[in-house]
Amino acid sequence: xxxxxxxxxxxxxxxxxxxxxxxxxxxxxxxxxxxxxxxxxxxxxxxxxxxxxxxxxxxxxxxxxxxxxxxxxxxxxxxxxxxxxxxxxxxxxxxxxxxxxxxxxxxxxxxxxxxxxxxxxxxxxxxxxxxxxxxxxxxxxxxxxxxxxxxxxxxxxxxxxxxxxxxxxxxxxxxxxxxxxxxxxxxxxxxxxxxxxxxxxxxxxxxxxxxxxxxxxxxxxxxxxxxxxxxxxxxxxxxxxxxxxxxxxxxxxxxxxxxxxxxxxxxxxxxxxxxxxxxxxxxxxxxxxxxxxxxxxxxxxxxxxxxxxxxxxxxxxxxxxxxxxxxxxxxxxxxxxxxxxxxxxxxxxxxxxxxxxxxxxxxxxxxxxxxxxxxxxxxx
Numbered sequence: 272x273x274x275x276x277x278x279x280x281x282x283x284x285x286x287x288x289x290x291x292x293x294x295x296x297x298x299x300x301x302x303x304x305x306x307x308x309x310x311x312x313x314x315x316x317x318x319x320x321x322x323x324x325x326x327x328x329x330x331x332x333x334x335x336x337x338x339x340x341x342x343x344x345x346x347x348x349x350x351x352x353x354x355x356x357x358x359x360x361x362x363x364x365x366x367x368x369x370x371x372x373x374x375x376x377x378x379x380x381x382x383x384x385x386x387x388x389x390x391x392x393x394x395x396x397x398x399x400x401x402x403x404x405x406x407x408x409x410x411x412x413x414x415x416x417x418x419x420x421x422x423x424x425x426x427x428x429x430x431x432x433x434x435x436x437x438x439x440x441x442x443x444x445x446x447x448x449x450x451x452x453x454x455x456x457x458x459x460x461x462x463x464x465x466x467x468x469x470x471x472x473x474x475x476x477x478x479x480x481x482x483x484x485x486x487x488x489x490x491x492x493x494x495x496x497x498x499x500x501x502x503x504x505x506x507x508x509x510x511x512x513x514x515x516x517x518x519x520x521x522x523x524x525x526x527x528x529x530x531x532x533x534x535x536x537x538x539x540x541x542x543x544x545x546x547x548x549x550x551x552x553x554x555x556x557x558x559x560x561x562x563x564x565x566x567x568x569x570x571x572x573x574x575x576x577x578x579x580x581x582x583x584x585x586x587x588x589x590x591x592x593x594x595x596x597x598x599x600x601x602x603x604x605x606x607x608x609x610x611x612x613x614x615x616x617x618x619x620x621x622x623x624x625x626x627x628x629x630x631x632x633x634x635x636x637x638x639x640x641x642x643x644x645x646x647x648x649x650x651x
Contacts, residue, residue, distance in 0.1 A: 322363035324441075325452065330354035332459030341371050348435050355466045356436040359448055363440065375436055376400070385429040385440040392524065394531035394539070401432040401540055403470065403531060405477050406524030407445035410487040422491070422517040423484060425524055428477065430470055432542055437466035439473065451476045467543040471550045474532065478554050481525055481561040485568075488518065492568060492575075499578050505586075508579050515572045522565045529558055596645040603641060604634035 328335045328344045330353055339347070344356040358371065365386050372382045378397035384390050390404045407426040426443020439448060455462050455472050462468055491514060498506045535543055536551035543551070607630065623629075 322360045322367050324359035324361050324448075326356070326358045327452075328354055328356055329462055332461070332463030334456055341374050345374055345436070354435065357452070357466070357469055358436070358438045359452075360438065360440045362442050368440075371438065375431070375433060375438065377431055377438070378402070381429075381431065385431075388427045388429075388442040390427060390429075392528040392531060394534055396540065399433060401430075401542060403430040403432065404428070405430070405474065405528060407441075407443060407477055408480060408484050408521060408524055409445040410484045412487075421520075422514065423488070423521050425520060428473065430473060432466055432470055432540075434542060435466070437469045445480075448473065448476070464544060464547050465542075467547040468550075470535070470543075471547055471554065474535075474551070475554050475557075478528075478557045478561065481521075482557065484521065485561055485564045488514075488521070488568060489564070492571060496571070496575060499575050499582065506579060508576060508583070511572055511576050511579060515569070515576070518565060518568045518572060522569065525558065525561050525565055529555070529562065532558060592650045596641075596650040599645070600638050600641045603637045607634055607637075 326339050326341055326344055328339055328347050330351060335347070335354075339356075341356070341358055344358070348354050348356055360368065360371070363386065365382075368382060368386060371377070372379075376398070377400060381395070381397050381400070381402040384402070384404070392406055393404050395402045405428045407428050409424045409426075411422055411424055424443070424445060426441070426445040428442070429440040431438040431440075441448065451472050455469060461472075495506065495511060495514065498504050499511075532551055532555040536548050536555055538548065
């Protein structure tokens with residue numbers, strides 16, 4: 272059978288993650304690669320359909336040269352009795368991930384969660400493999416935000432951690448891992464600690480993105496607070512409710528992650544060596560900072576909602592006072608005109624030459640007097 276050619280994205284390339292492997296090729300042993308003969312032509316259709324972003328073998332923290340299928344990479348590590356494999360996938364379906372799952376012995380329930388996503392952040396053990404779920408978030412700036420669209424976009428990141436492999440499955444466009452892989456490859460001493468170092472690097476990257484998002488959300492909330500308490504400004508409560516909804520989405524991503532990080536830092540599994548646990552404790556501290564910020568956002572937005580509703584009520588009361596004042600002013604001449612419009616024969620001053628202009632003058636004086644009274648009492 273002719274091996275299917277593959278092309279690997281260079282680690283030094285700053286471009287975004289682009290799938291470059293074909294899943295059917297993952298099931299083949301590419302002998303031409305072993306002999307130093309590699310084909311670098313990949314069809315455009317293959318690039319569009321494959322979920323594999325990168326597949327690499329690391330020994331003593333250094334990436335081995337060459338291009339690997341998942342079977343080749345696993346065989347290489349097992350023959351060397353050292354190193355580990357890191358495979359990155361982007362939104363695979365069940366059929367595309369089956370070959371990887373069979374090679375690395377992934378549990379079917381964890382594979383199902385990785386394919387269908389929509390999971391809460393968690394850490395579970397399946398036989399000798401750990402399965403971790405993280406929520407990824409990204410702040411959408413005003414210029415790129417449509418009306419009533421999300422302020423914070425979220426995705427999911429699943430990690431399979433074994434003794435000599437780590438497999439990442441990403442859903443959504445948030446938190447691409449190319450930069451993480453490049454940074455880790457530039458720190459071979461840290462990467463030499465094993466696949467747990469990769470999990471730490473990913474978790475640290477995700478939590479750092481939480482910090483960046485919370486800073487941007489803080490700016491938005493500060494702007495809303497300024498508008499709410501500034502005089503003669505109007506803000507709709509719907510804007511605050513929209514922000515509160517986004518904060519709740521951010522909270523659902525941040526809060527459940529605390530327990531998995533605590534377990535990784537506390538010796539939950541032998542796959543995380545003692546040297547890496549301290550790094551997870553550092554990530555846990557950063558997550559605690561994010562959690563405090565998100566909790567304060569929720570409380571502040573609740574206060575802003577109450578303040579906005581009170582401001583709206585006060586504005587409505589002011590409007591009603593103005594309406595009542597104008598009604599009182601208009602009702603005075605209306606009452607006088609109504610009395611003189613009853614067509615009685617013996618009405619006072621109806622036969623007087625100056626009766627009509629005097630009546631108009633009385634109406635005007637009464638209106639002016641009421642206007643001054645209401646104005647002095649801040650009704651107008």
